[in-house]
Amino acid sequence: MLRKQLGDLDLAGWQSVLDRHPMIFVGMQPGSRIGLMSKDDFDPPTATMVVWEATETAMRAKYEPFPGFDQVKIDLLFIADDATICRVHDGTNPTPFAEIKAKVRRRDILLYVVKPRQQLLDWGYEEFLDSLGLVFMGACR
Amino acid sequence: MSQTTKKPGEEQLRHLFAPTKWGRFNIKNRIKYGACCVSNYNTRDGFITERELSRTKVIAGTGCGIITNQGAYPDPLGEGKAYFSQVALFDDKFIPQFEKIAGYIHEAGGVAIQQILHAGRYGGIDLGYCIQPSVVPQTLPHFRPPREITKEQIRDTIRQHAEAAKRAIKAGFDGTEITSFMGYLLASFNSKFTNRRTDEYGGSVENRGRFMREMIDCIKQATPDHPLVVRLNGAELMDRWGGNDEAECLTLMQQAADCGVDMISVTVGWQEAPESSIGRDVPPGHWNRLAVAAKKLLPQVPIAFGGRLPDPIMADRSLAEGQFDFWEVCRPLLADPDLVHKAAEGRLAEVRQCIGSLNCLSRLFRDLPYTCTMNPALGHEVEPEYRVTPAAVPKKIMIIGAGPAGMECAITAARRGHRITVFERSDRIGGSLAGYAAHDLAHKDDLASVVSYYGVIAKKLGLDVRLNAEVDPKLMRGILHQFDAAVVATGARIDMHALPVPEEPGLLVDARDIALARVRPGRKIVVIGGGKIGLTLAESLKTSGSEVIVVAAEKRIAGDVMPSWKWRHAAWIEELEIPTYTNSRVTRIGKGGVTIIDGKGQEQQFEADMVIAAWPSRGNQELVAELEWSIDELHGCGDAMVPRGLTQAIHDGYRLGCRL
Numbered sequence: 001m002l003r004k005q006l007g008d009l010d011l012a013g014w015q016s017v018l019d020r021h022p023m024i025f026v027g028m029q030p031g032s033r034i035g036l037m038s039k040d041d042f043d044p045p046t047a048t049m050v051v052w053e054a055t056e057t058a059m060r061a062k063y064e065p066f067p068g069f070d071q072v073k074i075d076l077l078f079i080a081d082d083a084t085i086c087r088v089h090d091g092t093n094p095t096p097f098a099e100i101k102a103k104v105r106r107r108d109i110l111l112y113v114v115k116p117r118q119q120l121l122d123w124g125y126e127e128f129l130d131s132l133g134l135v136f137m138g139a140c141r
Numbered sequence: 142m143s144q145t146t147k148k149p150g151e152e153q154l155r156h157l158f159a160p161t162k163w164g165r166f167n168i169k170n171r172i173k174y175g176a177c178c179v180s181n182y183n184t185r186d187g188f189i190t191e192r193e194l195s196r197t198k199v200i201a202g203t204g205c206g207i208i209t210n211q212g213a214y215p216d217p218l219g220e221g222k223a224y225f226s227q228v229a230l231f232d233d234k235f236i237p238q239f240e241k242i243a244g245y246i247h248e249a250g251g252v253a254i255q256q257i258l259h260a261g262r263y264g265g266i267d268l269g270y271c272i273q274p275s276v277v278p279q280t281l282p283h284f285r286p287p288r289e290i291t292k293e294q295i296r297d298t299i300r301q302h303a304e305a306a307k308r309a310i311k312a313g314f315d316g317t318e319i320t321s322f323m324g325y326l327l328a329s330f331n332s333k334f335t336n337r338r339t340d341e342y343g344g345s346v347e348n349r350g351r352f353m354r355e356m357i358d359c360i361k362q363a364t365p366d367h368p369l370v371v372r373l374n375g376a377e378l379m380d381r382w383g384g385n386d387e388a389e390c391l392t393l394m395q396q397a398a399d400c401g402v403d404m405i406s407v408t409v410g411w412q413e414a415p416e417s418s419i420g421r422d423v424p425p426g427h428w429n430r431l432a433v434a435a436k437k438l439l440p441q442v443p444i445a446f447g448g449r450l451p452d453p454i455m456a457d458r459s460l461a462e463g464q465f466d467f468w469e470v471c472r473p474l475l476a477d478p479d480l481v482h483k484a485a486e487g488r489l490a491e492v493r494q495c496i497g498s499l500n501c502l503s504r505l506f507r508d509l510p511y512t513c514t515m516n517p518a519l520g521h522e523v524e525p526e527y528r529v530t531p532a533a534v535p536k537k538i539m540i541i542g543a544g545p546a547g548m549e550c551a552i553t554a555a556r557r558g559h560r561i562t563v564f565e566r567s568d569r570i571g572g573s574l575a576g577y578a579a580h581d582l583a584h585k586d587d588l589a590s591v592v593s594y595y596g597v598i599a600k601k602l603g604l605d606v607r608l609n610a611e612v613d614p615k616l617m618r619g620i621l622h623q624f625d626a627a628v629v630a631t632g633a634r635i636d637m638h639a640l641p642v643p644e645e646p647g648l649l650v651d652a653r654d655i656a657l658a659r660v661r662p663g664r665k666i667v668v669i670g671g672g673k674i675g676l677t678l679a680e681s682l683k684t685s686g687s688e689v690i691v692v693a694a695e696k697r698i699a700g701d702v703m704p705s706w707k708w709r710h711a712a713w714i715e716e717l718e719i720p721t722y723t724n725s726r727v728t729r730i731g732k733g734g735v736t737i738i739d740g741k742g743q744e745q746q747f748e749a750d751m752v753i754a755a756w757p758s759r760g761n762q763e764l765v766a767e768l769e770w771s772i773d774e775l776h777g778c779g780d781a782m783v784p785r786g787l788t789q790a791i792h793d794g795y796r797l798g799c800r801l
Contacts, residue, residue: 039382070276070289077278102715105708107415110382112278116269116286129282130697133711 013089014050014061017096024097024131027124028054034128035074037066038082039110044068049077069112075120077112084108101132149487154453156460157468158485161206163443164368164403166252166315168206171460172481173445175406176209176256176318177471178501179224181510182520185267187214187222187229189238192510194245195523201245203474204481207467208251209318209370210242212258215305216298220272221326223260225508230257230305236312243313254370255309256318257302261326262287262335263412274330274352275337280413283506295342298326299356303363316368316403319356321393324411327353331393332377334384334411346389350396357400368403370445375407375431378414387431391438398442406445406469407432419472421497422583422709423449432465445469451495453484475501476515490597496587499705500788507704514788515591517549517795527799532557536625536774538801539564541612541764544572546779546790547630548595553798555602562624563604566611567657570595572632574787576656577674580681582713591787612764617771626774626801630794631761633784635754640669643730643752652678652755662687663751667735669727670756671698673786676710678753683717690747691721692737694756698723701786727752758784776801 018025035049047066051074052059066072080088084103088096103109111132113120120129151158158170182192201208213230214221222229229235239255246253263284265271271285272294278287290298306317321327329335330352336343342351353371360369373394377384385393394405409428410418417423432446447469450456456468474480476495483492493515501511513519521527535558540551543565555561569575571592578588599606635651643649652674654660664687668679671693683689691698691714698714698721699707714721724740734748760781768775778797779790 069278105415105712105715107381111280113280113282113284114278114286117282120282133708 011061011063013091014052016091017089018052018059018061021097022058024128025052025054025059026127028059028128029123030054030056032123032125033074035064035066035072035077036085036088037077037079038085039079040082042066042079044071049074069114072114075115075123075125077114078104078109079112080109097131104132148485150483150485150489153487154457154484157453157457159460161466163207163252166368168252169250170204170206170481171467172205173207173406173447173467173469174200174203174205174209174251174474175445175447175469175471176211176258176320178475178505178511179211179227179258180520181224181226181505181508183226183228185226187227187231187235189228189235189242192520192523193228194238194241196520197242198245199478199522200474201242201249201251203478204249204485205251205470205474207254208246208249209254209256210239210246210314212256212320213239213305213309214264215257215259215301219265219267221259221261221264221298221301222266223258223263223325224505225266226510227258227266230255230308231301233308233311236308239309239312239314243315247313252316253314254316254318254368255306255312255314256320257305257309258320259298259302259326261329262324264326272326273335274342275335277335277337289338292340292342295352295355299352299359302356303359306360306367306369307363310364310367314367316370317360317364318370318372318406319360320372320408321353321374322372322408324413327356327371328374328377328411331373332379332384332411333389334377334379334382346385346392347396350393353393354396354400357397357402361401370404370406371397371402372406372408373397374409374411375428375435376409378410378416378418381415384411387434390431391434394435394439398439402442404443404445404467405435405439407435407448407465409448417709419449419497420499420583420706420709421587424584425449425452426455426459429459429464432459436463436465443467447471451497453480453489472497472501475511475513475519478516491594491601493594494587494590496591497584498703498788500703503704503706512788512792514791517792527796529553529556529799532559532801535559536801537623538562538626538628539612539624539772540628540630542572542630542632542761542779542781543567543570543595543606543608544630544632544779544790545574545591545595545787546632546781546794547572547628548599549791549794550628550630550778550798550801551604551794552595552598552602553795554801555604557798557801559801561602561604563599563606564610564612565606565608568608570599570606570608573653573656576653576658577677579658580656580677582677582680582684583709612768614767614771617768621771624772626776627768627772628776628778628797628801629762629764629768629781630778631764631781632790633758633760633780635670636757636759637754639757640754641727641730645732648732648750649730649752649754652753655682655753662753663749664688665749666690666751666753667692667727667747667749668753668755670754671695671721671723672701672756673699673710674758675753675755676702676714678755679719680710680713680717683719689719691719692725692727692735693721693723694726696724703788760784774801 729736
């Protein structure tokens with residue numbers, strides 16, 4: 001179901017989401033990688049991620065298999081239900097990252113921080129983390 | 142204790158103050174001091190400092206029947222270490238300092254429990270990783286990437302806990318406590334969210350609880366004559382993402398009980414949970430149902446509970462109803478270490494309440510020592526400069542301004558023997574806080590309690606509080622030489638001159654006038670300022686039916702909000718659908734609307750019948766210059782000097798009161 005779902009959401013559509021919001025990724029070093037996948041199909045190795053990868057010039061979208069948490073080669077991983085992913089992907093949504101931000105806060109989207117915070121900052125994730133309100137997310141509340 | 146010797150509050154709160162037995166121990170009341178906060182006062186290598194010992198003397202003196210000392214990590218590598226300066230118990234070399242702490246608790250008549258805290262998922266603070274049952278990445282950037290714990294490490298970890306427990310007992314503690322709170326190691330084994338193992342430690346709830354059961358067995362064998370408390374979640378609040386539901390939490394409690402634990406402390410929530418568990422946006426008593434469920438399941442096992450239950454009267458009622466057996470309390474005792482004594486003496490109105498600002502935790506998660514908004518001396522007990530000692534020269538002191546800084550200074554100075562007169566130009570004490578408390582979307586009583594506390598204590602100490610009394614040079618000439626010192630604690634105001642001149646009178650309103658209900662709010666409002674003042678008013682006014690937008694000069698809203706509370710404002714703003722324009726400034730305030738330049742440099746118009754100025758703030762310092770040659774000593778204090786907010790105002794007031 002997951003692969004079908006993500007497969008239904010064409011890469012051009014994902015690329016469009018990234019191209020419309022380049023400022024979110026300002027400062028991110030080439031090779032930085034952010035994954036997005038469905039909570040409804042989470043089992044490695046059949047599950048598929050959409051990966052946003054920073055190049056010298058822009059963010060590029062691609063599909064990759066999810067090998068499991070212990071082997072996955074990404075920096076951050078968003079997990080959400082299919083409907084949420086569709087809304088983020090939807091070309092008519094003018095503010096997909098604002099939607100991600102709100103849903104991360106409400107835990108409608110779960111964000112796994114795969115790499116250490118310091119490494120993320122070194123790789124230029126400050127603006128991205130900041131824009132999603134992740135630095136706001138403390139603990140023990 | 143006989144009936145005749147009971148204090149008035151002990152009669153009133155007779156369940157709370159009823160002596161009881163716990164195993165072989167006689168407990169003087171039903172209050173357990175919970176190990177809610179690691180202090181971060183100690184050395185980086187786990188030794189206890191004089192600062193900690195001084196603080197612990199205060200804790201020992203709180204009057205609680207059972208006192209739990211803050212969690213010590215049990216492993217030499219520090220995989221269990223969650224906080225920068227956490228105490229350790231992985232070696233006998235630490236025992237002498239723990240002996241002192243156990244001694245303080247016993248001297249005060251308490252039963253001493255030492256918590257052993259392996260933070261697991263939130264540990265390894267000095268390492269580049271943490272250990273967990275399975276590799277499940279963090280969801281909060283603060284913490285370390287996980288490694289899967291091996292079976293050999295599981296055995297070692299259990300042994301280290303048992304050895305740490307033996308050391309605690311050797312140091313004189315009566316019992317120990319392990320904790321499955323907030324996602325620590327025990328919790329991460331118990332929970333499906335983090336435990337995805339396929340061996341005998343993962344899978345079913347029976348298997349997931351195996352680590353806990355083995356640990357309980359091992360500690361019980363190592364310390365057979367001493368009670369063991371286990372803290373267990375009544376609700377993880379993580380079930381949406383695969384965590385345990387409440388039924389599984391109860392099953393784990395049953396497992397712990399079957400292993401013979403001597404008390405279960407019921408807790409709420411993980412650090413990563415999406416909703417509040419202890420903040421002031423949670424109504425007091427909200428989580429009691431979890432303790433009720435635990436008690437119903439395990440009627441023979443003592444249940445301790447206190448999550449978001451700060452009020453001794455509510456606690457007494459809960460005990461009377463048999464909801465739990467011990468009121469487990471910590472944060473309210475940080476705010477007022479005399480809470481239990483005041484309750485016993487029937488002086489609850491004098492209690493300085495915990496307002497749930499979460500300053501304590503905000504600081505911990507910035508790797509700072511914890512402090513308390515309401516208790517400026519907390520963490521500074523070792524420093525003479527923070528003690529309220531008799532003044533060498535009693536003075537007549539005028540305090541100008543009855544906000545938190547002024548009242549704190551006045552009360553502290555009065556306790557030292559100074560004669561205090563407070564001049565307040567308005568008709569009430571509390572300054573702006575009184576107004577903003579009424580607009581707080583969380584629990585209004587918490588902030589309002591700050592003002593009522595100052596009122597009660599001022600009356601008790603006999604402070605001369607003069608309302609509707611504005612101080613100016615003319616007044617000063619009239620009272621020349623009547624006072625030895627003056628404190629300017631006149632708070633802050635919005636700098637209206639920094640904003641465009643409104644094209645129509647009355648369009649631009651000071652936030653304070655709205656907060657204090659001096660001006661009726663409009664229907665279409667633009668709030669200038671995305672800090673705590675602007676957000677608090679925007680949220681409240683939107684809730685009351687006005688249309689509101691927020692225009693903020695900063696890149697992000699909530700910049701001056703307590704770190705642990707920023708998310709709350711951000712969430713309210715979102716939930717209330719209040720449009721916010723950041724990196725923006727108002728360029729025109731005209732009839733019918735305002736013009737702004739937004740973050741993209743674009744001009745935008747908004748219809749508005751009122752513009753509320755909630756930014757920028759500046760201190761009301763004029764009196765400092767005007768009074769300079771009118772009085773022997775002149776001091777400034779709180780927001781009047783640098784507008785920073787409630788915590789700093791109270792702390793400034795206290796520090797100044799201590800040294801006048």
